[in-house]
Amino acid sequence: MTRKLLPILALTVLAAAMGTAQAEKADRNKPMNIEADAxxxxxxxxxxxxxxxxxxxxxxxxxxxxxxxxxQDAEGYQFGKVWAAPGKRAFFRQKRDTQPGAPEEYVEGEGEIIEYDGKKDDVRLIQRGQLRGYTGATLSDDITGNIITYNNLTDVFTVDGNRRATPGSEEAAAGSGGRVRAVLAPKTQPPQAPVAPSAQPLKPSDTMKSRNP
Structure with missing residues (x-):
């Protein structure tokens, strides 16, 4: 099949490290579209x-x-699995929910294999995994590990740098992967609204003056 757009049914270490924004929740209910050569x-x-x-x-x-x-499983949930070309990494990207007026935030990642679980609504980056957070065009967080799991609903991610895997599995083929590495930028806190001074009670002398001008 030549290159066409194919509509498909929608696919039914630390949250704080990536900020307080959450993944775009509306994505769960959107249809999946796939473009490919065959x-x-x-x-x-x-x-x-x-x-x-x-x-x-x-x-x-x-x-x-x-x-x-x-x-698709018996319950109707769908699952996607992406493989990269030899020597390359597959790519993942998603917009995150932010407060009105705040800069747009994105999370993106790469891995030789990427799995999407429609039931859990999470993404796994396997073999040479890397997860990055952006605020606007500025890189804010950069996480690397052998296997990275990112949940779209809770915005929580876990990273395994030295994972024990079942012999013969793709995780085993990934190797030990070494240690987890992370660069986490400090989060800017929004300015606090000024607190109005509380009213001061009248002194007895002030009360007397108001009664006896």
């Missing part, structure tokens, strides 16, 4: 495989890679 669909297994310059969008969520597999 598509193979297995109706029996309910699995669709997209290959060649794959771009997935779902609300503000963007996933890019060389291959994408989308499947």
């Amino acid at each position: 598509l193979h669909h297995d109706e029996l297994q309910q699995v669709s495989t997209f290959t060649g310059n794959v771009v997935l969008t779902k609300g503000t969520i963007v996933l890019r890679g060389a291959k994408l597999e989308v499947r």
Whole structure:
């Protein structure tokens, strides 16, 4: 199948480190659109495989890679798995909810494999994982680890730098990955509104003056 836009049903260490903003909650209810060079669909297994310059969008969520597999379980939840081209990393990006008037914030990440769990609504960056936070165009946080899990609903992420994995699994293929590394920028607190001075009680002398001008 040549390059086309394909609508798909919506996919049904520390929160404070990435700030108080949360991931865009409206993304959960948005349809998924996938652009690729080719598509193979297995109706029996309910699995669709997209290959060649794959771009997935779902609300503000963007996933890019060389291959994408989308499947659906018996409950109707869908799951996406993206593989990067050899020697490269797949890409993830999502806008975060912010207060009105505040600069836009984004979280983005990379990994050789990226998994999206529609039931938990989280993203896993596997092998050479990296998660970055941006305020406007300014990089505010930069986290690296072998396996990074980021939950879109709670805005909590976990990082494993030296993970024990099941032999033969993709996590095992990722290797130890070394230590977790993080650069976390301090968060600017909004200015506090001035507190109005409380009224001072009248002194007895003031009361007498008001009665006897």
